[in-house]
Amino acid sequence: MKEVKQQTNSRPKQADFSPLVQEVITVAIQLWRLKIFCENAFPTVQDEGRWIGEVWRQACDKLQVEHTLDMNISRLITSQTSHTRGEVKTKHPKVIEKMRSHATKLKDGYNFVYKEPHKDVTKRKGLYRGKIIQKCVNAIWFANCRDEGVCFPDSFSPIPLPALALIFAAIENCIDEWITGIHTGLDFTATEYEVVYQDHLKSLYSFRDHSKHLNILGNICTKLYNTGRFHSGAQPLDNFRPPVISIDALNAVIDEYKADPMTETDGENGNISEDSA
Incomplete structure (x- = not known):
């Protein structure tokens, strides 16, 4: 070529x-x-x-x-690698900026991944169900019905753990920019944040394995996908109509004709059979 x-x-x-x-x-x-x-x-x-x-x-x-x-x-x-990672940061909801006064508390023990964060770890509730997580999933992969989460359901249903770890690492990067109370731009680079990403990934795998008998994390990831898809405006997968008549249906018609070849002659002389009425 x-x-x-x-x-x-x-x-x-x-x-x-x-x-x-x-x-x-x-x-x-x-x-x-x-x-x-x-x-x-x-x-x-x-x-x-x-x-x-x-x-x-x-x-x-x-x-x-x-x-x-x-x-x-x-x-x-x-060359798309760093650009793709960077998109995850730039598409984060602006809620991080609104939380700048709580940056240190958010960083403490991954408080930001909880639905109900607390300084006492024993009183925290809703691990990996923090509202910011769904907001990020929606913004990054389900912004509209043509976004990647919709177009590639085999990859995103349920939301993969590496995708969550990437979100969490990017959130930490955004929090770190406000850690002093004054915004300081920090690049989301491998040098600084690969270890953060890997730590989050290890925590996710640990929680998955520790609670596998209840499939807690699996259910969370499925809900993140389903809610994201709904947010995009895309049609639910369960309600998709088949684009064409299936091969099985066509074969059934052929078998029907072979069993009763007179079927196609009904009405030739203007007569309608009782079954057709």
């Missing part, structure tokens, strides 16, 4: 490629974003090396295109 000539000494751009390859790159970037959200927001070099081949192959298969993955395309896709 012929390419538009690329500038070898400049940063690769999607516009450098032919329209069809640009389309494949767009799909691959979409799939890459899902990896960041749902698998690991701070991927290792090994993760990226594995993912890039996966998303490119899936994108090519989806669009039925064969094209070699080169270094420039790889750079275009992997």
Whole structure:
């Protein structure tokens, strides 16, 4: 497949490629974003090396295109990592700014993830049911019926634990900007917040395993997805109508005709059978 000539000494751009390859790159970037959200927001070099081949192959298969993955395309896709993480922070509801006077209390023992925070850990209620969590889920992945949470239900139903950990790490970043009482911009970088993300992920896995006999976290994540989908205005999955008559239904019609070939002759002479009336 012929390419538009690329500038070898400049940063690769999607516009450098032919329209069809640009389309494949767009799909691959979409799939890459899902990896960041749902698998690991701070991927290792090994993760990226594995993912890039996966998303490119899936994108090519989806669009039925064969094209070699080169270094420039790889750079275009992997450069989306920090941008994707940054979106999680920028889409956070402004409620964090309103809580700036309580920043230290919010940080204490992950108080912000509770529905009813308290300085005494034994009196806190509603772990992982804080209102800010649903607000963030809605804003980041369910802003409208075309958002990623709606378009990729297999990835977001229920909300994956790495996605929650990313939300919590971004919330901490926002809280940290107000920790002194005066706003100080802090970049949401891997250097500073990968360990925060991993700590939240460990806590989530620990709670999931500790309460697995009740599936508490699973139910929370399912509710987050269902509420987010409702917020987006998208039709509930359970109420989706099949787009076409199913193959089974068509086969049943054929079997019916084979059993009674006279069916299609009813009414040929203007007569309507009793069954048709």
